[in-house]
Amino acid sequence: MKCVDLNCDLGESYGNWKCGMDEAVLPYISSANVACGFHASDPLVMDTTVKNAEKSGVLVGAHPGFPDLVGFGRRKMDVKPDELKAMIIYQVGALKAFCKANGTELQHVKPHGAMYNMAGKDMKLAEAIAEGVYEVDPELILLGLSGSYLIEAAKKTGLKYASEVFADRAYESDGSLVARSKPGAVITDESEAISRVVKMVKTGRVESIDGEEVEVQPDSICLHGDGEKAVEFSKKIHEALEAEGIKIVSMKEVIMER
Numbered sequence: 001m002k003c004v005d006l007n008c009d010l011g012e013s014y015g016n017w018k019c020g021m022d023e024a025v026l027p028y029i030s031s032a033n034v035a036c037g038f039h040a041s042d043p044l045v046m047d048t049t050v051k052n053a054e055k056s057g058v059l060v061g062a063h064p065g066f067p068d069l070v071g072f073g074r075r076k077m078d079v080k081p082d083e084l085k086a087m088i089i090y091q092v093g094a095l096k097a098f099c100k101a102n103g104t105e106l107q108h109v110k111p112h113g114a115m116y117n118m119a120g121k122d123m124k125l126a127e128a129i130a131e132g133v134y135e136v137d138p139e140l141i142l143l144g145l146s147g148s149y150l151i152e153a154a155k156k157t158g159l160k161y162a163s164e165v166f167a168d169r170a171y172e173s174d175g176s177l178v179a180r181s182k183p184g185a186v187i188t189d190e191s192e193a194i195s196r197v198v199k200m201v202k203t204g205r206v207e208s209i210d211g212e213e214v215e216v217q218p219d220s221i222c223l224h225g226d227g228e229k230a231v232e233f234s235k236k237i238h239e240a241l242e243a244e245g246i247k248i249v250s251m252k253e254v255i256m257e258r
Contacts, residue, residue, distance in 0.1 A: 003247040004201050005162065005220035005254045006238065007031040007110070007143070009063055011049030012040035021231050022049060026056040028234040029223065030250045033110045033143075036091035039065030039073025046098050054104045059250045061143065064091035065112030073113035074180070081128035084115070088132030096136065108141035108162065108251055109133045111150070120148035120176060130157040141251055146216040147175040162251045163217035165206065167197045167237055168224060173208040175216070184209055190233055194240045197221055201246055219254045 010026075011034040012019040019040065026032070032053045035041035041049075053060050064087060065073030079087075092109055099106045111119055111129055119125040126149035133140050134157050144150025146163035154161035168187045170178040178185040187193045200206050200218045208214050223234050241248060249257075 001247050003249045003254055003257055005030050005251040006248055007033055007220050008223045009033045011035045011045050013045050014042040024231040025234050026058055028238040029058055030248055031061055032058050033061045033063035034095055036062055036064045036095050038067045039112050050098045050102050054102055059107040060099055061108035061110055062092040062095040063110055063112050064088055066115050076114045081124050084125055085128040085132040088129050089136055092136045108143050110143035119150050120145045123149045126150045126153035130154050130159055134159055162219040162255055164220045164222055165200050165216050165218045166222045167193045170209045171206055171214055173210050173212045175214050178209050194237055197237055198244055220251050
């Protein structure tokens with residue numbers, strides 16, 4: 001039986017600003033990427049999100065980003081590898097402390113936004129992230145885009161890794177994600193997104209925006225929790241996978257079965 005992890009970015013509210021429908025999405029996912037205060041979140045939101053995930057049986061991961069609240073961490077920053085590594089250690093360490101305080105473990109780390117995309121194409125940045133994660137806890141899983149430098153850096157550093165695919169994002173022919181600034185970057189049709197997910201898990205392939213077949217390793221599927229139909233979308237993908245006989249398990253379980 002094939003198995004896959006469903007992950008979602010959560011805990012991205014802060015202060016009086018609310019983002020996403022975290023509690024409603026939790027029943028349909030197996031792993032949560034919790035924002036760590038740089039691109040979104042705050043200490044109370046981090047603590048609450050960890051508590052809610054633990055109650056729902058969802059494993060927790062750190063979701064570190066660039067220090068850019070206004071741009072939601074989606075704007076590129078000119079950072080040196082040692083600076084990026086320090087950002088990773090700072091944010092992952094903070095969320096790991098909240099996990100410890102709540103009697104649960106940190107499972108993985110998934111960089112956010114521009115940090116994720118830049119490191120996917122820049123080996124030095126990818127290595128800085130992997131080294132930062134390893135130095136905080138060598139047992140953590142690094143979650144990165146399938147086929148990207150983040151996966152290569154995890155292997156080189158000796159970290160466990162999980163390859164990620166996206167339910168609602170279009171792909172370039174080189175396997176990278178289509179930039180959000182381009183038309184068609186975000187897939188809004190639910191039936192299309194669901195069929196793409198099932199195809200990726202069953203065949204290890206996805207059609208690019210140019211119509212080419214791209215090979216992917218679908219260890220974990222990313223669902224976004226801040227859209228208008230986030231809850232319904234998460235539920236339908238969960239149901240579609242189960243209907244195809246695909247078991248939804250944690251990221252930790254997927255890599256054990258790989």
